[in-house]
Amino acid sequence: MPKKFQGENSKAATARARKAEAKADDKEKKRLELLERKKENQRLLDEENARLKGKAQREAGAGGKVTRAQIEEALQNEQEQQQQLKPKEKSHLESPLEENVNRIIPEEGTVEARTIEDAIAVLSTGPEDLDRHPERRMKAAFLAYEEANMPRLKKENPNMRLSQLKQQLKKEWMKSPENPLNQRFSTYNSK
Template identity: 40%
Template sequence: MPKKFKGGNPKAEAAKARKEEAKVEKAAKAEREKEDAYWRSLEEEDKHAMKKGQRKAEREQKRLEASERKAANAELLKAEEAKTKGKERAEKVTRASIARARDDEKATAAAAKKKEEAERPIEENPNRLVADYVTKEGIVEARSIDEAVAALSVDEGGASDMHPEKRVRAAYAVFEARELDRLKAENPSLRLSQLKQMLRKMWAKSPDNPLNG
């Protein structure tokens, strides 16, 4: 009959110990895996939260930038409107200044003209001057060629030979009758007195004037 050992089978004890150790190791491994999975999930959540926060921050940044651009554009528009209004006001002021300057210029010119007219010496009546000249020179006025020829014919009767001034009167009568109509046609806006003044000046230089002979 085999002898029983009081302490048990060492091999069986060793196998049992290894089994227990493997079980503990398996449980520890499962716990580690569980813990790793937990931390990985936390990391994923953190990453997701970080991305979400980043996206939110980016949206907020874009919103701020858009708001700043809008405000800058509004300020620029306001400045442009102020500049335009300022230019319009300046143009209005300039136009008003020009209008006032023109009015002042017209008023000054009118005042100067009025003063000049007031200080201008009174001229003698040209009709009277012509009449005095005709009387002084003894000129016979003729209003037509026939009257001039008649006056010249009278002088040619013999009296003019003794009085040269009568020849002058007769010659002027012919000169006036010939030139007056031409002057009227060339100067329709002039008065008769002005035309006769022109005739007097022409007569003074005319070869028809006996005094120029």
């Protein structure tokens, strides 16, 4: 069995010494802060006492007890000072009547719009008859388009089957100005 280490661990000893020194520094710093705080509190207390003594001497110099008449006189003086500082407000009788802008009759040529929809209608320059449900007319419009354009497609492409012709017709229909979905329309729930 190896011999047990009898000496002191130098690293541990320095660490302990460092910690003890830091602890002592913190303790000293706290003590100094406490002293400063006590001095500041004492200074504030002395100032307050001096202020109170000065006030008490002024009251004592005035004659000791204060009578009811003196209190009323002091209150009256304060009220007068406040009234002098406050500018006099005009009563509703002195001020002129203001015209109600909501009741003013609009001049001729002006348009009044109280809701958003009214404002949009006033500002818009386009036609008023916008289609709100173009999908309802789509089937009938496609049948009319098919009747008009199927003979032309058959002449152009005689070797195509009917299903191929219908596919080509459908592609043309999607781009056609006759398609109600390609025309200008408004949403179904707009006012």
